[in-house]
Amino acid sequence: MRDGFSDGAVAAALLPWYDRHARDLPWRMGPAALAAGERPDPYRVWLSEIMLQQTTVAAVKDYFQRFTALWPSVTALAAAEDAAVMAEWAGLGYYARARNLLKCARVVASDHGGVFPDTEDGLRQLPGIGPYTAAAIAAIAFDRPAAVMDGNVERVVARLFAVETPLPTAKPELRLLTERLTPDTRPGCYAQAVMDLGATVCTPRSPACGICPLVAMCRGRAQGIAAELPRKAPKQAKPTRQGIAYLALRTDGAVLLETRPDKGLLGGMLGWPGTDWTEAPPPEAPPLAADWHDPDLEVRHTFTHFHLRLRVLLARVPQDAQPERGSFHPRASFRPASLPTVMRKAWDVAAGAWPKD
DNA sequence: AACACGGGGTT
DNA sequence: AACCCAGTGTT
Known part of the structure:
Protein backbone atom coordinates (compact mmCIF):
# COMPACT_ATOMS: atom_id res chain seq x y z
CA MET A 1 0.00 0.00 0.00
CA LEU A 229 2.85 17.60 -15.27
CA PRO A 230 5.34 16.32 -16.09
CA ARG A 231 7.42 19.44 -15.59
CA LYS A 232 10.30 19.80 -18.01
CA ALA A 233 13.62 21.56 -18.11
CA PRO A 234 13.46 24.59 -20.44
CA LYS A 235 14.59 23.87 -23.98
CA GLN A 236 17.04 25.93 -25.96
CA ALA A 237 16.23 27.96 -29.04
CA LYS A 238 16.96 26.59 -32.52
CA PRO A 239 19.47 28.52 -34.67
CA THR A 240 18.79 29.10 -38.37
CA ARG A 241 21.09 27.61 -40.97
CA GLN A 242 21.26 28.30 -44.70
CA GLY A 243 22.20 26.18 -47.67
CA ILE A 244 21.82 25.75 -51.41
CA ALA A 245 20.36 22.73 -53.21
CA TYR A 246 21.14 22.14 -56.90
CA LEU A 247 18.42 20.50 -58.95
CA ALA A 248 19.68 19.39 -62.36
CA LEU A 249 17.21 18.12 -64.96
CA ARG A 250 18.72 16.30 -67.91
CA THR A 251 17.24 16.54 -71.42
CA ASP A 252 15.75 13.04 -71.08
CA GLY A 253 14.14 13.95 -67.76
CA ALA A 254 16.70 12.25 -65.51
CA VAL A 255 17.46 14.05 -62.22
CA LEU A 256 20.79 14.42 -60.43
CA LEU A 257 20.71 12.90 -56.93
CA GLU A 258 23.27 11.70 -54.45
CA THR A 259 23.10 9.21 -51.62
CA ARG A 260 24.07 10.94 -48.40
CA PRO A 261 26.71 9.42 -46.10
CA ASP A 262 25.40 6.88 -43.58
CA LYS A 263 26.40 9.03 -40.62
CA GLY A 264 24.79 12.34 -39.79
CA LEU A 265 21.71 14.23 -40.86
CA LEU A 266 19.44 12.36 -43.31
CA GLY A 267 22.11 9.64 -43.33
CA GLY A 268 21.76 7.04 -46.08
CA MET A 269 18.98 8.96 -47.81
CA LEU A 270 18.80 10.30 -51.36
CA GLY A 271 19.08 14.07 -51.73
CA TRP A 272 19.92 16.90 -54.08
CA PRO A 273 23.61 17.76 -54.19
CA GLY A 274 24.28 21.03 -52.41
CA THR A 275 26.34 23.07 -50.00
CA ASP A 276 26.80 22.41 -46.33
CA TRP A 277 24.12 23.93 -44.09
CA THR A 278 25.70 26.60 -41.96
CA GLU A 279 24.71 29.72 -40.05
CA ALA A 280 26.80 31.87 -42.38
CA PRO A 281 25.69 31.94 -46.04
CA PRO A 282 27.59 29.12 -47.75
CA PRO A 283 29.76 29.60 -50.85
CA GLU A 284 28.24 28.19 -54.04
CA ALA A 285 29.23 24.61 -54.82
CA PRO A 286 27.44 23.36 -57.95
CA PRO A 287 27.77 19.60 -58.62
CA LEU A 288 28.36 20.21 -62.31
CA ALA A 289 29.16 23.11 -64.61
CA ALA A 290 25.88 24.45 -66.01
CA ASP A 291 23.83 27.58 -66.53
CA TRP A 292 22.34 27.66 -63.01
CA HIS A 293 19.13 29.66 -62.69
CA ASP A 294 18.07 31.31 -59.46
CA PRO A 295 14.26 31.68 -59.55
CA ASP A 296 14.40 32.99 -55.94
CA LEU A 297 12.97 29.80 -54.46
CA GLU A 298 13.39 29.02 -50.80
CA VAL A 299 12.41 25.97 -48.78
CA ARG A 300 11.91 26.42 -45.06
CA HIS A 301 12.22 23.33 -42.97
CA THR A 302 12.78 22.69 -39.28
CA PHE A 303 14.91 19.81 -38.06
CA THR A 304 15.32 18.60 -34.50
CA HIS A 305 17.79 21.27 -33.52
CA PHE A 306 17.86 23.95 -36.23
CA HIS A 307 15.74 25.81 -38.77
CA LEU A 308 16.88 25.57 -42.37
CA ARG A 309 16.44 28.07 -45.19
CA LEU A 310 17.35 26.23 -48.35
CA ARG A 311 17.86 28.16 -51.59
CA VAL A 312 16.96 26.10 -54.68
CA LEU A 313 18.92 26.55 -57.91
CA LEU A 314 17.84 24.91 -61.17
CA ALA A 315 19.52 23.91 -64.40
CA ARG A 316 18.63 22.00 -67.55
CA VAL A 317 21.65 20.02 -68.67
CA PRO A 318 22.56 18.12 -71.84
CA GLN A 319 22.49 14.36 -72.23
CA ASP A 320 26.28 14.08 -71.96
CA ALA A 321 26.60 16.14 -68.76
CA GLN A 322 29.27 14.75 -66.44
CA PRO A 323 28.49 15.54 -62.77
CA GLU A 324 31.28 15.88 -60.23
CA ARG A 325 28.89 14.67 -57.54
CA GLY A 326 25.90 12.34 -57.53
CA SER A 327 24.39 10.38 -60.38
CA PHE A 328 21.45 10.78 -62.73
CA HIS A 329 18.29 8.84 -61.92
CA PRO A 330 15.86 8.16 -64.80
CA ARG A 331 12.63 10.11 -64.41
CA ALA A 332 10.64 6.86 -64.67
CA SER A 333 12.21 5.39 -61.54
CA PHE A 334 12.42 8.65 -59.58
CA ARG A 335 9.67 8.98 -56.99
CA PRO A 336 9.67 12.26 -55.02
CA ALA A 337 8.14 10.28 -52.16
CA SER A 338 11.42 8.39 -51.81
CA LEU A 339 13.14 11.60 -50.69
CA PRO A 340 13.29 12.92 -47.13
CA THR A 341 10.78 15.71 -46.63
CA VAL A 342 13.12 18.69 -47.03
CA MET A 343 14.36 17.29 -50.36
CA ARG A 344 10.81 16.57 -51.54
CA LYS A 345 9.87 20.18 -50.67
CA ALA A 346 12.72 21.41 -52.89
CA TRP A 347 11.38 19.31 -55.78
CA ASP A 348 7.88 20.61 -55.16
CA VAL A 349 8.84 24.30 -55.19
CA ALA A 350 10.85 23.76 -58.38
CA ALA A 351 7.74 22.67 -60.27
CA GLY A 352 6.85 25.35 -62.83
CA ALA A 353 10.10 27.25 -62.26
CA TRP A 354 12.37 25.23 -64.54
CA PRO A 355 14.25 27.33 -67.12
CA LYS A 356 13.02 26.99 -70.72
CA ASP A 357 16.38 25.79 -72.03
C1' DA B 1 25.68 13.60 -19.17
C1' DA B 2 25.12 16.05 -23.37
C1' DC B 3 24.18 16.07 -27.95
C1' DA B 4 22.42 14.53 -32.68
C1' DC B 5 18.67 13.04 -35.01
C1' DG B 6 12.61 14.47 -38.53
C1' DG B 7 8.34 15.38 -38.98
C1' DG B 8 3.74 16.50 -37.82
C1' DG B 9 0.43 18.43 -34.92
C1' DT B 10 -1.65 22.44 -32.08
C1' DT B 11 -2.01 27.08 -30.52
C1' DA C 1 5.58 31.54 -36.36
C1' DA C 2 6.28 29.52 -32.11
C1' DC C 3 5.29 25.89 -29.51
C1' DC C 4 4.55 20.90 -28.45
C1' DC C 5 5.85 15.87 -28.61
C1' DA C 6 9.95 12.14 -27.69
C1' DG C 7 13.70 6.74 -28.02
C1' DT C 8 18.33 5.39 -29.51
C1' DG C 9 23.08 5.91 -30.59
C1' DT C 10 27.20 8.40 -30.21
C1' DT C 11 30.63 10.88 -27.87
Missing part, protein backbone atom coordinates in the same frame (compact mmCIF):
# COMPACT_ATOMS: atom_id res chain seq x y z
CA ARG A 2 1.27 3.45 -0.91
CA ASP A 3 -0.36 6.79 -1.47
CA GLY A 4 -3.74 5.41 -0.52
CA PHE A 5 -4.00 2.59 -3.09
CA SER A 6 -2.30 -0.73 -3.70
CA ASP A 7 0.11 -1.23 -6.59
CA GLY A 8 -2.34 -3.59 -8.25
CA ALA A 9 -5.20 -1.09 -8.23
CA VAL A 10 -3.96 0.75 -11.30
CA ALA A 11 -3.86 -2.38 -13.47
CA ALA A 12 -7.20 -3.46 -12.01
CA ALA A 13 -8.76 -0.19 -13.16
CA LEU A 14 -6.93 0.03 -16.48
CA LEU A 15 -7.42 -3.46 -17.92
CA PRO A 16 -11.25 -3.35 -18.04
CA TRP A 17 -10.98 0.11 -19.61
CA TYR A 18 -8.59 -1.27 -22.23
CA ASP A 19 -10.88 -4.21 -22.95
CA ARG A 20 -13.60 -1.72 -23.87
CA HIS A 21 -11.55 1.04 -25.49
CA ALA A 22 -8.46 -0.57 -27.08
CA ARG A 23 -7.82 1.16 -30.39
CA ASP A 24 -7.94 -1.06 -33.45
CA LEU A 25 -4.43 -0.77 -34.92
CA PRO A 26 -2.91 -2.69 -37.83
CA TRP A 27 -0.17 -4.17 -35.64
CA ARG A 28 -2.29 -4.81 -32.60
CA MET A 29 -3.85 -8.08 -31.50
CA GLY A 30 -6.95 -7.02 -29.61
CA PRO A 31 -7.97 -8.24 -26.15
CA ALA A 32 -10.61 -10.59 -27.60
CA ALA A 33 -8.15 -12.38 -29.92
CA LEU A 34 -5.62 -12.67 -27.11
CA ALA A 35 -8.27 -14.12 -24.82
CA ALA A 36 -8.96 -16.70 -27.56
CA GLY A 37 -5.34 -17.78 -27.34
CA GLU A 38 -3.86 -16.02 -30.38
CA ARG A 39 -0.42 -14.46 -30.10
CA PRO A 40 0.90 -11.37 -31.89
CA ASP A 41 3.56 -11.75 -34.60
CA PRO A 42 6.81 -10.51 -32.96
CA TYR A 43 7.98 -9.17 -36.34
CA ARG A 44 4.96 -6.91 -36.61
CA VAL A 45 5.26 -5.81 -32.99
CA TRP A 46 8.94 -4.98 -33.49
CA LEU A 47 8.38 -3.15 -36.78
CA SER A 48 5.55 -1.07 -35.32
CA GLU A 49 7.52 -0.19 -32.19
CA ILE A 50 10.52 1.00 -34.20
CA MET A 51 8.25 3.11 -36.40
CA LEU A 52 6.44 4.50 -33.35
CA GLN A 53 9.65 5.81 -31.76
CA GLN A 54 9.18 9.61 -31.66
CA THR A 55 6.35 9.24 -34.14
CA THR A 56 2.56 9.34 -33.92
CA VAL A 57 0.22 6.45 -34.68
CA ALA A 58 -1.37 8.46 -37.49
CA ALA A 59 1.97 8.97 -39.23
CA VAL A 60 2.97 5.32 -38.87
CA LYS A 61 -0.14 3.51 -40.13
CA ASP A 62 0.44 3.75 -43.89
CA TYR A 63 4.16 3.06 -43.59
CA PHE A 64 3.45 -0.05 -41.55
CA GLN A 65 0.97 -1.32 -44.15
CA ARG A 66 3.42 -0.75 -47.01
CA PHE A 67 6.34 -2.35 -45.17
CA THR A 68 4.42 -5.47 -44.19
CA ALA A 69 3.01 -5.80 -47.72
CA LEU A 70 6.50 -5.55 -49.25
CA TRP A 71 8.28 -7.55 -46.54
CA PRO A 72 5.91 -9.86 -44.62
CA SER A 73 8.59 -11.41 -42.42
CA VAL A 74 11.87 -10.51 -40.79
CA THR A 75 13.71 -12.81 -43.21
CA ALA A 76 12.08 -11.07 -46.16
CA LEU A 77 13.11 -7.70 -44.78
CA ALA A 78 16.64 -8.97 -44.11
CA ALA A 79 16.96 -9.85 -47.81
CA ALA A 80 15.78 -6.42 -49.03
CA GLU A 81 18.06 -3.91 -50.74
CA ASP A 82 19.22 -1.06 -48.50
CA ALA A 83 18.07 1.55 -51.02
CA ALA A 84 14.59 0.01 -51.23
CA VAL A 85 14.14 0.15 -47.47
CA MET A 86 15.45 3.70 -47.18
CA ALA A 87 13.14 4.80 -50.02
CA GLU A 88 10.12 3.28 -48.25
CA TRP A 89 11.10 4.95 -44.98
CA ALA A 90 11.42 8.37 -46.65
CA GLY A 91 9.23 10.97 -44.95
CA LEU A 92 8.98 9.14 -41.64
CA GLY A 93 12.08 10.81 -40.19
CA TYR A 94 14.88 9.75 -37.84
CA TYR A 95 16.52 7.79 -40.62
CA ALA A 96 18.97 6.04 -38.30
CA ARG A 97 15.94 3.96 -37.34
CA ALA A 98 15.70 2.59 -40.88
CA ARG A 99 19.40 1.78 -41.04
CA ASN A 100 19.19 0.01 -37.66
CA LEU A 101 15.95 -1.71 -38.71
CA LEU A 102 17.78 -3.39 -41.55
CA LYS A 103 20.79 -4.21 -39.38
CA CYS A 104 18.49 -5.74 -36.79
CA ALA A 105 16.55 -7.79 -39.34
CA ARG A 106 19.80 -9.20 -40.71
CA VAL A 107 21.12 -10.09 -37.24
CA VAL A 108 17.83 -11.82 -36.37
CA ALA A 109 17.86 -13.67 -39.70
CA SER A 110 21.48 -14.76 -39.57
CA ASP A 111 22.21 -15.15 -35.84
CA HIS A 112 18.80 -16.13 -34.46
CA GLY A 113 17.36 -18.27 -37.24
CA GLY A 114 14.79 -15.60 -38.09
CA VAL A 115 13.26 -15.76 -34.61
CA PHE A 116 13.24 -12.73 -32.32
CA PRO A 117 14.67 -13.20 -28.81
CA ASP A 118 11.78 -13.45 -26.34
CA THR A 119 13.38 -11.68 -23.39
CA GLU A 120 14.00 -8.04 -22.60
CA ASP A 121 17.76 -8.64 -22.25
CA GLY A 122 17.97 -10.57 -25.51
CA LEU A 123 16.03 -7.91 -27.41
CA ARG A 124 18.09 -5.13 -25.87
CA GLN A 125 21.22 -6.45 -27.63
CA LEU A 126 19.75 -5.80 -31.10
CA PRO A 127 20.43 -2.63 -33.14
CA GLY A 128 17.80 0.05 -32.70
CA ILE A 129 16.25 -1.60 -29.65
CA GLY A 130 16.77 0.43 -26.48
CA PRO A 131 15.22 0.14 -23.02
CA TYR A 132 11.74 1.22 -24.08
CA THR A 133 11.46 -0.94 -27.20
CA ALA A 134 12.94 -4.04 -25.54
CA ALA A 135 10.38 -3.79 -22.75
CA ALA A 136 7.53 -3.07 -25.17
CA ILE A 137 8.28 -6.08 -27.41
CA ALA A 138 8.86 -8.37 -24.40
CA ALA A 139 5.52 -7.32 -22.93
CA ILE A 140 3.37 -7.06 -26.07
CA ALA A 141 4.75 -9.93 -28.16
CA PHE A 142 5.76 -12.32 -25.38
CA ASP A 143 3.55 -11.22 -22.48
CA ARG A 144 6.48 -10.76 -20.14
CA PRO A 145 6.01 -8.43 -17.13
CA ALA A 146 8.48 -5.84 -18.43
CA ALA A 147 8.19 -2.25 -17.21
CA VAL A 148 7.36 -0.27 -20.34
CA MET A 149 8.09 3.44 -20.02
CA ASP A 150 7.68 5.79 -22.94
CA GLY A 151 6.68 9.45 -22.93
CA ASN A 152 3.02 8.58 -22.43
CA VAL A 153 3.80 6.42 -19.42
CA GLU A 154 6.05 9.11 -17.95
CA ARG A 155 3.19 11.59 -18.17
CA VAL A 156 0.54 9.24 -16.74
CA VAL A 157 2.76 8.18 -13.82
CA ALA A 158 3.99 11.70 -13.10
CA ARG A 159 0.37 12.84 -12.82
CA LEU A 160 -0.84 9.80 -10.93
CA PHE A 161 1.79 10.36 -8.22
CA ALA A 162 2.07 14.14 -8.60
CA VAL A 163 5.79 13.92 -9.34
CA GLU A 164 6.94 17.54 -9.60
CA THR A 165 10.61 16.87 -10.32
CA PRO A 166 11.31 18.12 -13.87
CA LEU A 167 12.33 15.72 -16.65
CA PRO A 168 14.81 14.32 -17.38
CA THR A 169 15.86 14.32 -13.69
CA ALA A 170 12.59 12.59 -12.78
CA LYS A 171 13.23 9.56 -14.99
CA PRO A 172 14.70 7.20 -12.36
CA GLU A 173 11.89 8.09 -9.98
CA LEU A 174 9.25 7.51 -12.66
CA ARG A 175 10.88 4.25 -13.68
CA LEU A 176 10.68 2.95 -10.11
CA LEU A 177 6.98 3.82 -9.95
CA THR A 178 6.38 2.28 -13.39
CA GLU A 179 8.05 -0.97 -12.28
CA ARG A 180 5.91 -1.17 -9.17
CA LEU A 181 2.72 -0.70 -11.18
CA THR A 182 3.53 -3.37 -13.79
CA PRO A 183 1.29 -6.40 -13.17
CA ASP A 184 2.16 -10.08 -13.63
CA THR A 185 -1.14 -10.81 -15.33
CA ARG A 186 -1.69 -9.52 -18.88
CA PRO A 187 1.40 -7.25 -18.81
CA GLY A 188 1.21 -6.79 -22.60
CA CYS A 189 -2.34 -5.47 -22.44
CA TYR A 190 -1.44 -3.36 -19.42
CA ALA A 191 1.51 -1.72 -21.23
CA GLN A 192 -0.68 -0.87 -24.21
CA ALA A 193 -3.43 0.33 -21.89
CA VAL A 194 -1.18 2.89 -20.16
CA MET A 195 0.19 4.12 -23.47
CA ASP A 196 -3.30 4.34 -24.98
CA LEU A 197 -4.50 6.22 -21.91
CA GLY A 198 -1.65 8.69 -22.30
CA ALA A 199 -2.32 9.11 -26.01
CA THR A 200 -6.09 9.53 -25.84
CA VAL A 201 -7.12 10.60 -22.31
CA CYS A 202 -4.15 11.70 -20.22
CA THR A 203 -2.95 13.97 -23.03
CA PRO A 204 -0.14 16.54 -22.71
CA ARG A 205 -2.59 19.43 -22.81
CA SER A 206 -6.22 19.47 -21.69
CA PRO A 207 -6.32 15.95 -20.25
CA ALA A 208 -9.81 14.41 -20.20
CA CYS A 209 -9.84 13.67 -16.49
CA GLY A 210 -13.63 13.42 -16.57
CA ILE A 211 -13.48 10.12 -18.47
CA CYS A 212 -10.24 8.78 -16.98
CA PRO A 213 -10.48 5.34 -15.35
CA LEU A 214 -7.75 6.40 -12.89
CA VAL A 215 -9.23 9.73 -11.81
CA ALA A 216 -10.12 8.46 -8.34
CA MET A 217 -6.48 7.64 -7.55
CA CYS A 218 -4.80 10.54 -9.35
CA ARG A 219 -2.85 12.73 -6.93
CA GLY A 220 -2.03 15.25 -9.65
CA ARG A 221 -5.74 15.67 -10.28
CA ALA A 222 -6.44 15.93 -6.54
CA GLN A 223 -3.85 18.70 -6.26
CA GLY A 224 -5.12 20.50 -9.35
CA ILE A 225 -1.75 20.26 -11.11
CA ALA A 226 -2.29 17.27 -13.42
CA ALA A 227 -2.23 19.31 -16.63
CA GLU A 228 1.09 20.94 -15.64
